[in-house]
Amino acid sequence: MRIGIVFGTRPEIIKVAPVYLKAKEMEKEEGIEADFICTGQHREMVDMMKGIFNVEADIDMNIMTANQTLNEVMYKVVRGFEELLKERHYDWIFVQGDTTTAMAAALAAFNRGVKIGHIEAGLRSGDLYDPFPEEMNRRVIDQVSEKMFAPTQRSKETLLREGFNEERIVVTGNTVIDAQVYVVSHFNLDDVRRKIIWHENYFLVTLHRRENIGQRMRNILRALRRFSDKEGIQIVFPVHKNPKVRELVYEELSGCENAHLIEPVNYVELTALLKDAKFVATDSGGIQEEAPTFGKFVVVCRETTERPELIESGFGLLAGTDEEKVFQALYKALEFRAGGLKNPFGDGHASERILNAILG
Structure with a gap:
């Protein structure tokens, strides 16, 4: 065959x-x-x-x-x-x-x-x-x-x-869970993460969706900055290569002392950052599936999600793209404890x- x-x-x-x-x-x-x-x-x-x-x-x-x-x-x-x-x-x-x-x-x-x-x-x-x-x-x-x-x-x-x-x-x-199992068994994720950032008090951010580019993304970024400034939690943000995304991110987060804007990372590095993050704020689909493996809460910065299992399982919240709603959702993520919740994916x-x- x-x-x-x-x-x-x-x-x-x-x-x-x-x-x-x-x-x-x-x-x-x-x-x-x-x-x-x-x-x-x-x-x-x-x-x-x-x-x-x-x-x-x-x-x-x-x-x-x-x-x-x-x-x-x-x-x-x-x-x-x-x-x-x-x-x-x-x-x-x-x-x-x-x-x-x-x-x-x-x-x-x-x-x-x-x-x-x-x-x-x-x-x-x-x-x-x-x-x-x-x-x-x-x-x-x-x-x-x-x-x-x-x-x-x-x-x-x-x-x-x-x-x-x-x-x-x-x-x-x-199959993304298969990929995570492979990476965890083949790499020392603690060493990988420390080569990128020594801070342990951070949350992970990824944004790139085509439909969010523009005012929606500005709203999200402003909420992230407000939250980080108020709580003192670092932002670790591998910035997508799309020039329109990069322009918005650097306009809104440049000068934010807590924001670590880094170049895109490979999958091992992303997995390492995900493993040690407090929580995740993202408009990615894949990270919605990957975060529960490590017991991490996901603030989904989108108007819709095709992965409602994340929300239903208790591992995430569909925050939308309004600045205040995203800001409040970040506090729910900070309060989250995985307990005995099971990865739905x-x-x-x-x-x-x-x-x-x-x-x-």
């Missing part, structure tokens, strides 16, 4: 690398032949990730160009896959999540009659434009997928309500379940 596992961005490689590693383990015993396929949608960030999991792309489309539009990314991925699928005859193409890379690869494979497995299927915010374009992308991918690997029971129930056949859906847990065996599902 030949499978292609596709990635193009940093979050994707984190979540598909464990599947690729597991496929390689099963190669001889189960007859799986796996290709790791990189589109290069985010060139710099993908290059940052390869060394962590000790894997290289088998195929690299290298589509990245400066300031490319979503339509340009989609066109390049579809064109690249049209040529690839002529050369290599895959039984399955695996895509992950909701990026333009994943959506375009899935459509290209579907049009060539290749079965698609959607890792992290069934997530919904309920608003087609928030997050944009991710909400549309994941809905499209689910429509053309032969197997939908839902990370949680709630994701499965969402797909069932939308009319998908239950036989196409497998609850697996989220998995147990570290999702990759194995995904591969077993296609092996029957």
Whole structure:
């Protein structure tokens, strides 16, 4: 059986690398032949990730160009896959999540009659434009997928309500937990964190969402600064490479003595910062899944979330993007104690379940 596992961005490689590693383990015993396929949608960030999991792309489309539009990314991925699928005859193409890379690869494979497995299927915010374009992308991918690997029971129930056949859906847990298990077992996270920051009294911040750029992000940043100034808790903020994000962040947080604005970190470094943080304020999707592993509370700085399990489990709060609401949510995070709460996103065996599902 030949499978292609596709990635193009940093979050994707984190979540598909464990599947690729597991496929390689099963190669001889189960007859799986796996290709790791990189589109290069985010060139710099993908290059940052390869060394962590000790894997290289088998195929690299290298589509990245400066300031490319979503339509340009989609066109390049579809064109690249049209040529690839002529050369290599895959039984399955695996895509992950909701990026333009994943959506375009899935459509290209579907049009060539290749079965698609959607890792992290069934997530919904309920608003087609928030997050944009991710909400549309994941809905499209689910429509053309032969197997939908839902990370949680709630994701499965969402797909069932939308009319998908239950036989196409497998609850697996989220592969990001597999990635965390890998990193914790391969790296000394305490040493990694101390190389970045010695302070232990800090909270971690990440912001980058397209729909938040502008006044929404200013509101969030002002709330973070007010809170940090009042409570004396440090902000550790790996600032996204997007020039529009960087401009806003440096305008609002420059001169804030407690703000440590650092360059983007790799996944091991982010995991180390997450492990020791007081809590997290973010508009990221992935960190909503990763924080509960370490018992950390998440202030979700967005108007919607496609991961309601975080809120329902008690590990997070959907704060919105109003300055005062975010400010108050930060105090709830400070008061949080994990106690016996359970991570709703998995147990570290999702990759194995995904591969077993296609092996029957």
